Amino acid sequence: MKLSYIIREGIIGIKRSRMPFMISVFSVTIALLIVGLGVLAVDNSLQFIGEFQADYDLEIFLENEATTFEKTELAAIVKDYPGIFRMDYLSKEDAAALYNAEFGEDVLSLLDDNPLPSSFRITFEDDHRSADYILTFIQNMNELDGVDEVIFKKDLFNRVQGIMQLVYTVATITLFLIILSTVFLTANNLRLMILARYEFIETVRLLGASDFLVKAPFFLEGGILGFLGASLSVLLIILAEYGIKYYVHLDLPVKIIDHPEVILGLILFGVSLSSLGVLKAVRKMLRFVA
Amino acid sequence: MIRFDKVFLRYDTGISLRDLNFTIDKDEFVYLYGDSGSGKSSILKMIYMDMFPNAGTVDVLGADSSNIKRRDIAMIRQKIGMVFQDFHLLSDRDIYSNIALPLEIQGAKADEVRSKVTSKADELGIRSRLSHYPHELSAGEQQRVALARAIVNSPDILLADEPIAHLDAKAAADVVRYIWKIHDAGTSVVFATHNETLLKKDPARTMTLVSGEVVKDRQL
Structure with missing residues (x-):
């Protein structure tokens, strides 16, 4: 019965303070909309910048004299090297075909023999993609038999990595500040909502309600409030993505609808922000109610 | 049922209650009589553990004010009915x-x-x-x-803080009559009032308070 009291009081609370409740839902929606759009903007920016990078990080050219056995051994060594995300082998024929595609001329018709070497194209995992790590990798590769040369466009790599790092740092700080102000503004708004319910809190305490029984309906109310606010913000973000696609003709590489974990994260953030914010406000008020 | 033992209470405003020693037994009807500011409401607040003495102890239904936990206050209040002048x-x-x-x-x-x-x-x-x-x-x-509301869960004690202060004579008489009826049904009543006529009309044990002290405890 006490559970039914908690549920009923939570719902009654929403009905009886419709306007402050709606204002709080709206404030949570706005707050999470800013957070959600911020996260998406950062992810999309990083994707756009990342596109300036080559499809691979570096290319290991093999000696023309390298035997199939040596190539197989090399491939095994490279593949097992820590931090390698992807490795593609390009045979001499593949290289000739690429030359043909890029310059429109058949290298075999210019020269009798195919002078282009076979190679491995290497892509590193994100957490190993640093110039220092790659340079060490190059040093190790140069010591192996069968390796002719390792080509790494360090300047371009460094520039793109630098920009990405800068964007990431600025975005993280900005998002942190946004989340902080979101928490502060929402908590303040919730405090005002709870303040309007002082009469109820004082009365039920006098009638023998424990602190838990006072807080629980508000906690539930906060959860519902956060869920509605967060769901509304997710809906608005999805609409914004469709708007960008159909009116700006830009298909964003990262979309919230493709990332249920982000949707879930936003909803969980909204629910916890509101329910804990409400709980904190009630707890504060209970200090003044004996 | 209710016991005040060497109770002292000092407020920020400077008014205080001094050396309160009394017991209210089961089924008793007690008036707390005194002017505004004499300490009637503070005594009631100490009974329902809204206020705590600076010295001495208040024992209510076996719960001691000096070591009661917050969650136990809720339990005590479930056994106490309260009516206030502002309802x-x-x-x-x-x-x-x-x-x-x-x-x-x-x-x-x-x-x-x-x-x-x-x-x-x-x-x-x-x-x-x-x-x-x-x-x-x-x-x-x-x-x-x-x-x-105060008696719906059949409390052991009913506390009434100036319950007829804002009522006309007819309504006040009705309320007093009901409170006596509740008492007759077996509930202890502590009734704070400044209305002397009431004491004469419906006499009961009366504790007279002056500036935070019980100056007279007239038993019937």
Whole structure:
């Protein structure tokens, strides 16, 4: 019965303070909309910048004299090297075909023999993609038999990595500040909502309600409030993505609808922000109610 | 049932209660009589553990003010009914919901809530007002609603803090009559008042307070 009291009081609370409740839902929606759009903007920016990078990080050219056995051994060594995300082998024929595609001329018709070497194209995992790590990798590769040369466009790599790092740092700080102000503004708004319910809190305490029984309906109310606010913000973000696609003709590489974990994260953030914010406000008020 | 032992209380405002020593037994009816500021309300607040003495102890239904935990205060309050001069009704709930609140807090079943609320409403003559809101009722009716709420869970003690201060003579007489009826049914009553006529009309044990001291404890 006490559970039914908690549920009923939570719902009654929403009905009886419709306007402050709606204002709080709206404030949570706005707050999470800013957070959600911020996260998406950062992810999309990083994707756009990342596109300036080559499809691979570096290319290991093999000696023309390298035997199939040596190539197989090399491939095994490279593949097992820590931090390698992807490795593609390009045979001499593949290289000739690429030359043909890029310059429109058949290298075999210019020269009798195919002078282009076979190679491995290497892509590193994100957490190993640093110039220092790659340079060490190059040093190790140069010591192996069968390796002719390792080509790494360090300047371009460094520039793109630098920009990405800068964007990431600025975005993280900005998002942190946004989340902080979101928490502060929402908590303040919730405090005002709870303040309007002082009469109820004082009365039920006098009638023998424990602190838990006072807080629980508000906690539930906060959860519902956060869920509605967060769901509304997710809906608005999805609409914004469709708007960008159909009116700006830009298909964003990262979309919230493709990332249920982000949707879930936003909803969980909204629910916890509101329910804990409400709980904190009630707890504060209970200090003044004996 | 209620015992004040060498109780001292000092407020920020400077008014204080000094050396209170008294016991209120089961089934007693006690008036706390005195002017405004004499300390009547503070004694009631110490009984329902809204205030705690600076020295001495207040024992209520076996709970000691000097070591009571916050969650136990809620339990004690479930055994104490309270009525105030300003009624303390929830303005956004109908009369039924106001009276039902203590039972719901205690986790009573819906059937039990319904039968007890209607029975108390009948006793206090407010059955026809159950679907109304507090602002639609007269002051006398509101105080009867507060009384119904205070006794709906059959408390051991009823505390009344100037319950007739804002009522006309007729409504006040009704409320006093109901409180005596509640007492006759076996509930201890502590009634704070500054109304001397009341003491003469419905005499009972009277503790007279002057500036925070019990200057007279007249037993019947």
